[in-house]
Amino acid sequence: MNKKVVITIARQFGSGGREIGEMLAEKLKIPFYDKALIHFAAEASGIDEDLFAFADEKAVQSFWSATSGATGVYGSRLPVFNEIPMNDKLFLIQSNTIKKLASESSCVIVGRCADYILRSEPYALSVFIHSEDEDKINRIIRSYGVPEKEAQETMIKTDKKRASYYNYYSGEKWGRADNYDLAVNTSAVGIEGAVSLIIKFAELKFAESPQSTDTIYP
Numbered sequence: 001m002n003k004k005v006v007i008t009i010a011r012q013f014g015s016g017g018r019e020i021g022e023m024l025a026e027k028l029k030i031p032f033y034d035k036a037l038i039h040f041a042a043e044a045s046g047i048d049e050d051l052f053a054f055a056d057e058k059a060v061q062s063f064w065s066a067t068s069g070a071t072g073v074y075g076s077r078l079p080v081f082n083e084i085p086m087n088d089k090l091f092l093i094q095s096n097t098i099k100k101l102a103s104e105s106s107c108v109i110v111g112r113c114a115d116y117i118l119r120s121e122p123y124a125l126s127v128f129i130h131s132e133d134e135d136k137i138n139r140i141i142r143s144y145g146v147p148e149k150e151a152q153e154t155m156i157k158t159d160k161k162r163a164s165y166y167n168y169y170s171g172e173k174w175g176r177a178d179n180y181d182l183a184v185n186t187s188a189v190g191i192e193g194a195v196s197l198i199i200k201f202a203e204l205k206f207a208e209s210p211q212s213t214d215t216i217y218p
Helices: 017-028 036-045 049-055 086-104 133-144 148-170 186-205
Strands: 006-011 107-110 124-130 182-185
Touching: 006 017, 017 107, 017 186, 036 049, 036 086, 049 086, 086 107, 124 186, 133 148, 182 186
Parallel strands: 006 107, 006 124, 124 182
Antiparallel strands: none
């Protein structure tokens, strides 16, 4: 099955989501987008890249929460672009960047509400990566150089920010199973196991028939 597929990865901090995304992209020989999205969005809009970096996966209380009847950034009662706060403008610009990149080719996109932004696209596969706290804390210490005494607090705060950002802009609940095609526990299957599982799931989801033996590899 040589079809276009865009894999979006939401992840708990320390669960290995970014590493999984990179491995998936390498195995499938497709582009990988994480913080590079900030650069592309800044380049397309002419807005300073530092502004995008500052607002990256952070929610603010603003027009969206105050607008009656709105459900997330795509609520039914939208303001004029020039009237909305800067963080919301940046989200809309980044959303357009995600849509553009996804429309151009297969790719892997980490975070930034990509699963919600591409929720109606037939080629999109959404994944949520999670794991046990002990494993996340060990990975945060080992991979991010966070001191052991600060690792748990960093994990909690980072996940809280990600959840707030996702819930705020999507109107959905971050980490809730029915918001994703697949949830993977890396404590159970490991990083490489998660990559294999996602590829197999993608082959099944995008198979032309239940008996298909095609793969999503180029």
